[in-house]
Amino acid sequence: MLNFELLAPELTLAATAVVVILLDLGLKRKWWLAAVSILGLVVSAGFAIAMWGGGSLALFNNMLAVDNFAIFFKLLFLVIAALVILASTGYVAKFKRFQGEYYALVLLAALGMMLMAATAELISIYLALELTSISLYILVGFLKDPKSTEASLKYLLLGAVASAVLLFGMALIFGFTGQTQLGEIARSLQAMSLSGVLASPGLIAGIVLMVAGFGFKIAAVPFHMWVPDVYEGAPTPITAYLSVGSKAAGFAVILRVFYSAFGMPHWLSLDWGLLFAILAAVGMTLGNIIALPQTNIKRMLGYSSIAQAGYLLVGMASVHIFLPASSYLPSVTGQSGLLFFLASYALTNLGAFIAIIAISGKLDSDLISDYAGMAKRAPVLALALTLCLISLIGMPPAAGFMAKFYIFSGAVQQGLLWLVIIAVINSVISAYYYLRVVKVMWMDKPASRAKVPSSPALRVALALSCLGVLLLGIIPGFVMKLAQMAAQVFVF
Amino acid sequence: MDFNYLSTIIFLPALGAVIIAFIPGLSNRAIRWLAAVLTFIPLVLSVYLFAIFDRASGAIQFEEKLSWIPAINANYHLGVDGISLPLVILMALLGFLVVLISWKVDLRPKEYFAWLLLLETSILGVFCSLDLLLFFLFWEIEVIPMYFLISIWGTGRREYSAVKYVVYTLFGSAFMLAGILSLYFATGSLSMVDIALGGLAMVQSVMPVAAIFWLLLIGFAVKLPVFPLHTWLPDAHTDAPTAVSVVLAGALLKMGGYGMIRVVSIFPQVAQQFAIILIVLAVVNVLYGAAVTLRQTDLKRLIAYSSVSHMGYVLLGIFALGQVSLVGATMQMFSHGVITGLLFAMAGLVMHNSKERDLRKLGGLARQMPVIAVVFSVAGLASLGLPTTSGFAAEFLVFVGSFTSAAVVGIKLWTILGVLGIVITAGYILWMLQRVFYGPPQDKFNKVKDADVLERVYMFVFVVVIMGVGIYPAILTDVIKAGVMPVMGLLGG
Numbered sequence: 001m002l003n004f005e006l007l008a009p010e011l012t013l014a015a016t017a018v019v020v021i022l023l024d025l026g027l028k029r030k031w032w033l034a035a036v037s038i039l040g041l042v043v044s045a046g047f048a049i050a051m052w053g054g055g056s057l058a059l060f061n062n063m064l065a066v067d068n069f070a071i072f073f074k075l076l077f078l079v080i081a082a083l084v085i086l087a088s089t090g091y092v093a094k095f096k097r098f099q100g101e102y103y104a105l106v107l108l109a110a111l112g113m114m115l116m117a118a119t120a121e122l123i124s125i126y127l128a129l130e131l132t133s134i135s136l137y138i139l140v141g142f143l144k145d146p147k148s149t150e151a152s153l154k155y156l157l158l159g160a161v162a163s164a165v166l167l168f169g170m171a172l173i174f175g176f177t178g179q180t181q182l183g184e185i186a187r188s189l190q191a192m193s194l195s196g197v198l199a200s201p202g203l204i205a206g207i208v209l210m211v212a213g214f215g216f217k218i219a220a221v222p223f224h225m226w227v228p229d230v231y232e233g234a235p236t237p238i239t240a241y242l243s244v245g246s247k248a249a250g251f252a253v254i255l256r257v258f259y260s261a262f263g264m265p266h267w268l269s270l271d272w273g274l275l276f277a278i279l280a281a282v283g284m285t286l287g288n289i290i291a292l293p294q295t296n297i298k299r300m301l302g303y304s305s306i307a308q309a310g311y312l313l314v315g316m317a318s319v320h321i322f323l324p325a326s327s328y329l330p331s332v333t334g335q336s337g338l339l340f341f342l343a344s345y346a347l348t349n350l351g352a353f354i355a356i357i358a359i360s361g362k363l364d365s366d367l368i369s370d371y372a373g374m375a376k377r378a379p380v381l382a383l384a385l386t387l388c389l390i391s392l393i394g395m396p397p398a399a400g401f402m403a404k405f406y407i408f409s410g411a412v413q414q415g416l417l418w419l420v421i422i423a424v425i426n427s428v429i430s431a432y433y434y435l436r437v438v439k440v441m442w443m444d445k446p447a448s449r450a451k452v453p454s455s456p457a458l459r460v461a462l463a464l465s466c467l468g469v470l471l472l473g474i475i476p477g478f479v480m481k482l483a484q485m486a487a488q489v490f491v492f
Numbered sequence: 493m494d495f496n497y498l499s500t501i502i503f504l505p506a507l508g509a510v511i512i513a514f515i516p517g518l519s520n521r522a523i524r525w526l527a528a529v530l531t532f533i534p535l536v537l538s539v540y541l542f543a544i545f546d547r548a549s550g551a552i553q554f555e556e557k558l559s560w561i562p563a564i565n566a567n568y569h570l571g572v573d574g575i576s577l578p579l580v581i582l583m584a585l586l587g588f589l590v591v592l593i594s595w596k597v598d599l600r601p602k603e604y605f606a607w608l609l610l611l612e613t614s615i616l617g618v619f620c621s622l623d624l625l626l627f628f629l630f631w632e633i634e635v636i637p638m639y640f641l642i643s644i645w646g647t648g649r650r651e652y653s654a655v656k657y658v659v660y661t662l663f664g665s666a667f668m669l670a671g672i673l674s675l676y677f678a679t680g681s682l683s684m685v686d687i688a689l690g691g692l693a694m695v696q697s698v699m700p701v702a703a704i705f706w707l708l709l710i711g712f713a714v715k716l717p718v719f720p721l722h723t724w725l726p727d728a729h730t731d732a733p734t735a736v737s738v739v740l741a742g743a744l745l746k747m748g749g750y751g752m753i754r755v756v757s758i759f760p761q762v763a764q765q766f767a768i769i770l771i772v773l774a775v776v777n778v779l780y781g782a783a784v785t786l787r788q789t790d791l792k793r794l795i796a797y798s799s800v801s802h803m804g805y806v807l808l809g810i811f812a813l814g815q816v817s818l819v820g821a822t823m824q825m826f827s828h829g830v831i832t833g834l835l836f837a838m839a840g841l842v843m844h845n846s847k848e849r850d851l852r853k854l855g856g857l858a859r860q861m862p863v864i865a866v867v868f869s870v871a872g873l874a875s876l877g878l879p880t881t882s883g884f885a886a887e888f889l890v891f892v893g894s895f896t897s898a899a900v901v902g903i904k905l906w907t908i909l910g911v912l913g914i915v916i917t918a919g920y921i922l923w924m925l926q927r928v929f930y931g932p933p934q935d936k937f938n939k940v941k942d943a944d945v946l947e948r949v950y951m952f953v954f955v956v957v958i959m960g961v962g963i964y965p966a967i968l969t970d971v972i973k974a975g976v977m978p979v980m981g982l983l984g985g
Contacts, residue, residue: 390636393662395632395635395636396629396630396632396633397629397633401632404669405625405628405669405673406564408669408673409564409673409676409677412670412673412674412676412677417674420670421666421667421670424666424667424669424670425663427662427666428659428662428666431658431659432655432659435639435655435658439643439651439655442640443643443644443651475561477560477562477563480561480564481562481563483563
């Protein structure tokens with residue numbers, strides 16, 4: 001049965017991308033391209049919202065799932081893409097050519113991410129992942145200066161290796177279970193006895209290789225080597241896109257794969273839970289410590305995003321299914337905490353990058369020391385960036401506070417108190433480098449008195465993301481509820 | 493209750509902060525008046541609450557409860573009992589007075605007053621919150637204004653001190669967060685009232701209760717501060733601007749003591765089990781703090797270290813776990829808040845008027861600033877516990893209460909050791925007053941001015957409160973006793 005109407009959000013987006021490229025041929029005023037792209041995103045979001053709560057449906061022989069979980073992520077990606085496009089308008093205007101391609105690629109990457117959140121089958125996971133990745137490879141190199149080109153090449157090469165590793169892992173899983181559909185894999189795993197699984201180390205190797213492949217996407221240590229260089233070299237809006245979109249998509253796939261395919265039997269989920277817990281502990285510690293001495297703000301946020309991936313993995317580690325019989329807390333705190341954290345992280349990091357686009361666009365520099373006295377030159381931008389940095393530390397009244405509270409409460413619920421203590425101490429370390437930027441902006445003397453202007457589109461994007469950060473920080477109830485509904489899909 | 497008194501008290505200063513920060517073109521004069529008015533109203537309201545507070549009831553009063561985040565069962569839940577009400581009044585009082593103390597700040601006044609008002613909101617919020625998440629939210633918000641206030645308007649190594657303050661506080665609250673999460677998981681509730689009433693029967697976890705107790709306690713111990721977690725305090729106090737030192741010593745440290753009393757009421761048995769460790773730490777605080785104070789040559793640093801010593805009495809009173817000692821500890825928090833607030837205000841005036849803060853170079857100032865000298869002496873005498881001042885009433889209750897407490901074995905010896913602190917306090921306070929005000933007049937201070945009218949007004953208020961509570965302590969102890977009774981009930985004594 002082919003229910004094409006279930007694909008409406010994706011089809012809209014693909015059509016918009018084509019339309020944008022075609023319009024680019026004839027249009028003189030290029031800002032129309034951004035307007036059309038955003039229109040497409042809004043329409044697509046409308047379709048997605050209409051499907052919310054429609055139960056779990058499947059398409060193409062269970063290759064694609066349309067459930068609350070997928071829709072939650074689709075909406076998240078659409079919001080991210082819209083903010084990225086708003087933030088790009090001024091930046092892209094500097095390009096002489098290929099403006100249409102830029103917007104179209106952003107839309108196609110978003111399409112890939114949406115498919116990633118929906119796929120329930122190994123091959124289509126791989127295809128969606130490649131659609132996203134290839135669009136992003138091109139976007140990273142869009143500036144065509146040496147740094148950008150190097151970043152793109154590095155991202156391409158390492159990304160290709162990661163894809164190969166992932167594919168190898170998938171092949172092993174397929175070899176041992178004979179299935180590619182996640183639910184079928186789960187069934188055939190449960191049919192195997194404990195000794196049966198232990199006698200096939202290839203299966204475990206397959207799982208580990210898949211973790212490695214996905215680890216690249218979410219920038220988890222030790223698969224993070226590409227992050228600082230790519231973040232520094234890429235056009236700043238694309239850095240923002242990578243840091244939130246690509247990461248969120250990676251987590252969407254990981255959640256679905258590990259929960260659906262490897263969630264049972266229970267001891268198996270404990271095993272990979274522990275693996276993620278270790279990756280989380282190492283990731284946040286390493287990311288935070290290396291971020292300390294950074295002088296370039298994009299690099300610093302690169303390492304910070306590695307650390308944030310560590311916090312997110314805390315949520316992943318507490319996802320496994322076992323729950324004490326006496327538990328009366330909502331049984332999906334781990335998953336929904338992860339979803340909520342992703343939403344809040346996306347808004348926060350986008351806000352920070354948008355402020356950086358505005359400031360660096362004027363300064364023509366990404367050095368933290370050049371942000372001196374920004375509170376005098378651009379008080380609103382400085383205040384917004386400060387809010388986002390406070391949110392990244394995880395302090396109220398910003399979204400990051402609630403996100404950490406929520407995700408860590410899931411971990412405590414699963415008895416991972418040690419991991420939570422490591423995580424909270426890491427937040428303290430991170431305060432040091434985030435506050436350094438705040439200090440430079442508010443306390444140091446400005447190099448010049450010239451004001452820093454920002455375009456209306458940037459201001460709208462910044463206002464939206466800061467508003468989101470505050471809303472999620474003060475009255476997070478609504479989004480938490482959505483996250484819980486989205487996570488319910490996985491509760492058997 | 494129709495009118496939401498507590499919300500009004502908490503959020504009026506924040507409203508002021510928002511107005512000051514986001515309305516362009518306000519004159520400095522308008523900013524100051526706005527700040528004064530929006531801190532004066534909470535003060536009046538809190539005194540009104542104090543007047544109508546039902547002293548016969550140990551229950552939470554003036555409660556407000558709204559569902560906040562249903563997904564995790566968190567509520568916007570405010571209320572005060574006899575323990576938190578005096579602290580709310582203390583903060584409201586200091587909040588208003590520091591605006592007067594800051595009247596002459598002319599460096600970036602817009603930001604200064606906005607942060608100052610936000611600071612007041614967050615501290616008031618801590619004292620009024622009955623939901624652990626809300627409590628923690630206010631607890632954390634406080635760090636940000638403090639960071640800016642110290643690092644922009646401070647003196648000396650202000651940026652170092654500000655970051656040190658932030659890192660210590662976040663370190664403490666990191667453990668506290670882990671503790672709150674564990675408690676939440678163990679009981680399924682974030683309500684302090686429910687958890688305390690339900691007792692440990694609600695805890696159904698594999699986690700040892702003592703672990704949760706210590707996680708929470710570390711967070712409060714950093715704030716109080718308890719030796720050896722106190723090293724942020726002298727730096728932050730010394731480098732903060734005067735008004736911020738007043739809030740820091742006067743109200744902010746009390747968040748630690750207040751939190752500890754709440755922890756005791758949640759874990760009475762565990763508190764009893766570990767009380768002796770904390771009492772020893774309290775005595776170390778008192779004696780070590782006092783000894784270090786003796787050696788200080790910087791005026792503000794001296795007062796800062798004296799706070800470490802005085803907070804030791806609070807810790808002693810809390811963990812002696814007796815009714816009288818708990819009343820004394822709460823009383824001491826209030827009394828120390830006012831006294832040390834005045835000490836810092838006076839030290840600020842001396843430094844501002846004479847441009848000198850080194851005790852070795854000060855001297856003979858009683859001639860040039862007689863009013864300041866008298867008021868500084870009153871504050872000093874109150875600090876060393878002279879009868880008729882609030883310091884006497886508070887410390888007397890702490891010592892009597894601790895000495896007679898039956899809850900902890902060996903408490904008598906430790907109390908006696910703690911009393912020795914009083915002797916050292918008398919030593920450093922008198923020596924400090926002597927070095928600042930007496931001795932031969934120095935020519936370089938000939939042009940130094942005394943306090944002006946505005947400064948005399950706030951001095952007067954401080955002195956009235958100190959003497960008033962000292963002469964008639966029952967005005968406070970009645971209220972505090974109402975708050976301590978339920979805690980004693982839980983302790984089974």
